[in-house]
Amino acid sequence: MEQKIQNEPLPLRSRLTPIEIERIRADFPILEQVIDGNRLIYLDNAATTQKPRVVINAISDYYRKYNANIHRGLHYLSERATEMYEHTREHAARFLGGVDPSEVIFTRGTTEAINLVAYTWGEQNIREGDEIVITEMEHHANLVPWVQLAKRKHAVLKRIPITPDGYLDLTNINEIITPRTKLLAISHMSNVLGTINHVADLAAKAHEHGAVVLADGAQAAPHLAVDVKALGVDFYALSSHKMLGPTGVGILYGRRDLLQEMPPFNLGGEMIREVRFDNVTWADLPYKFEGGTPNIADVVAFDAALHYLEEIGMDRLRQHEMDLTRYTIEQLSAIPGIEIQGPKEVEQRGGAISFTDADLHPHDISTYLDAKGIAIRAGHHCAQPLMRVLGKIATARASIYVYNNEADINALIKALRGMRRYFGL
């Protein structure tokens, strides 16, 4: 039993044109790099994306004109810095479909966001015998915290299996999500298979049983218009660096009433109301969860990334990626020996395309492609359990973003054909 997403394709005239893509490419200084005579072809976007000039400049600008520690500062720079920092929070709240800014917590990335929930909500709410439901396609970031929490609390970790073509297998879902389920922690989009999971349906089912739902949006938020309220999730995590923004910034969205009940995470300055040697009270949301000096400059610059994405439009971005993903899958499938993992229907998936070669280890593929100036990733992609489920020791993964074009894919395909000759296959 699989569920499918219904997508209205964008009318042709509102799609990104090759000229627009060229203009977008021109915004990314790194794409002008020539490495050993090869133009850089960057297809490792699921690991991290490149940054447009506006984001890079936003960082410099911040340090050249506004840098100060935020909050409580009564001088001009500090007030400006605080304003800019909070401006990103409001922007992110809108970007996530219109949540309250106090529900937006800045973290280092998705990993810290999920750990925050595990250390606070999890520590407080998971008890012996409770069940935590994950899927077989989770990234370690949405897996290891729950494996360890379950161990600590003597709770039970249950998993939703996957079908051979990389969808969640919901055949026995009613035995998996039950009244004992306390948490459903699920990837919105798989970083290995590309699968877009039906978070809304599963969240509704989990909520029927009173469970809390966390979605790992590290891969989805960069590529889809996300509305966390419509998804019906209680927590949503994402990373700035995977969506054109700086490294060192992530977001945890949390439902206000849950956040309010949770104990704080990093203890120190900024997150307190009052401190005595024998008693401490906490600041209001969202500050309660932002102890210590945050990554101010990069939070400020993340605003530029969100703005850049909105200027393109998430629906046009998505359509471009679907088109390019379809093209990539077609071309890859035609190469002998290459096997593609995950859904083949582009409506059901993003542009992280894992593949294997019958005769070559993904590391050899990656090393070979690198020599041609093509950056992909090879390995377990922080999803070792999924690798075991797939029966692969590793995969190669080409992952696209809005600045990739057919020329990039053509270069990849040409190189892969050359590779098989090079290795005498």
Place this chain on the structure above:
Amino acid sequence: MEQKIQNEPLPLRSRLTPIEIERIRADFPILEQVIDGNRLIYLDNAATTQKPRVVINAISDYYRKYNANIHRGLHYLSERATEMYEHTREHAARFLGGVDPSEVIFTRGTTEAINLVAYTWGEQNIREGDEIVITEMEHHANLVPWVQLAKRKHAVLKRIPITPDGYLDLTNINEIITPRTKLLAISHMSNVLGTINHVADLAAKAHEHGAVVLADGAQAAPHLAVDVKALGVDFYALSSHKMLGPTGVGILYGRRDLLQEMPPFNLGGEMIREVRFDNVTWADLPYKFEGGTPNIADVVAFDAALHYLEEIGMDRLRQHEMDLTRYTIEQLSAIPGIEIQGPKEVEQRGGAISFTDADLHPHDISTYLDAKGIAIRAGHHCAQPLMRVLGKIATARASIYVYNNEADINALIKALRGMRRYFGL
């Protein structure tokens, strides 16, 4: 009973000259800012420091030429990014007096570094009835984690008091540090009083009883040559943003054998050796403590900050700050109504100079100075318990760094005199 630091002053000829200071100032673009007709005078360095051009450029450069996710990447960018990231680790290891790079863990800042220790070492080692020793002058970052840990574990929080002139009062130290002491957590330099604490002596005493010693180096590392081995501490925490580096980066130094025994902190990618649904094993040091994508760009740029400091020389920087601190204290003391907190002997203190006005709240001082283009901080400086000990509701704090000069101080003094007239005092 107080202890004093013996300092050989640098010979005059090796001190920073006014011309050198001018050259240093020219490296900081923000100091060229003119705000409403006033030249920016930045004296809020204990909150965060400004960034030299080389640091700002290092960030842009990274994103323009090398940006990729690190570790496991088998392509050029990823290898370069990994190299640069690890290069900073090696540099920081040398900067801290020559420790092993695997003992250097990147965090978001001092706050996260101390929380890491509390969540891992503390959770594992503190038991009911154990004693944790702190001082009355701790920043919330080195206080709240221990207040809460003590509460959770039914351990006892003991504190070393301070003398009226802002030194640690060691009169009863033998009743405070005892065989029941499991942890001594102490600021290396106070962010309010400026006091440089005798970490080495206290660490030795704590070690006699088998306790572990953590020093909060957030304020010391930017201003003193730090040798963690000579200090004899087991953990040392610092923040990049307080020492010319980017926001969002900090370091936890930890003694290798302790780190090895500690459970990990942020769970996810990069920090594992092997993941199964029912069992996880951890990566080696330091990766075990760096789960998730780190703040790569800013770690890379932190290298430039360390380099910049070393080019100046920490001893020359320190001498310059002592000279300027002496001048500031002399000038401030001459203003009626102004009272200075903390040691008056510049050998015993850094350049964070807290003061109060008999008739004005520090917030009014700060607002007034801001109108003259002078940025200082006012409030409790994340040290509310210390404020209570001092009997102050808040203080104003001017804090200097290597780019400050006598002109900055003269402007401050002139404005403070004008302020008293403005408020009719």
Place this chain on the structure above:
Amino acid sequence: MSAPLDDMYRDIIMDHFRSPRGRKQLPVVDFSSNGRNPSCGDELKLQVKLEDGIVKDIYIDCQGCAISIASGSMLAETVKGKSIAEAKRIAEVVKQMLKGENAELPNDLEDLDSLQGVRKFPVRIKCALLAWVTFMEGLEDYEHGHGEGNVTTEEDK
């Protein structure tokens, strides 16, 4: 610089700061209320004597910045002699005014208008609010028969 200094430190405010009203302790009080802004360290003690539904006398001791002291002093001056209902209404209007909402001050209270300038210094708004919120909280507790109120205006940091 955030905004011209004189926008906030207007003459009326400076006057109240230098000679705060309501500093005389009261022998008997009907209710008292304490306000604190931990992040500023501001502490405010307020005591009120009522008589026939009128604020007979008020004592305010504020350890804080010029703005919180002046604001407290203006509160003492304004509400003294007013009916409870009227005092409440004024406090509500001042709160709204400080929060940037449209609020019309009664004509005879235009002195309070000088608090408007604080709005250009967002971090200081809570200082100006402290006395008013503490007063209202104390009044409410009194009317509902609770004990002494404890208030802060740092809710929204």
Place this chain on the structure above:
Amino acid sequence: MSAPLDDMYRDIIMDHFRSPRGRKQLPVVDFSSNGRNPSCGDELKLQVKLEDGIVKDIYIDCQGCAISIASGSMLAETVKGKSIAEAKRIAEVVKQMLKGENAELPNDLEDLDSLQGVRKFPVRIKCALLAWVTFMEGLEDYEHGHGEGNVTTEEDK
């Protein structure tokens, strides 16, 4: 690009990768040892038959990249027929060579020299090491009477 491809994928290596030696299973073995590099997913099974202090026969099954397969194959080819002491010494030299230490290969084993190129691809060194470390570990366990060894070369990530 990190370094010219051919530096790593030399002819000798490609030959071992395409036709790996030591793939014949052994009916009886004296010791076996397993190696794994979890981050690569590499898995290596190794079995050894000894006779009179000589490596009589060796079986290696490596699921991994070209480098780990070739390196395992070269190990099988090299140590077969050598005395235990000699095999150990060679494994030690190869380890040192891969780690960039000065190490002199015996003249008759210059084929192993082709592994040098791997050093230009630092992340792949552990692939080349896997077979050698697994062999040494198995041998050591055998000599100390332990059971089956389990090895990884990812100690230093």
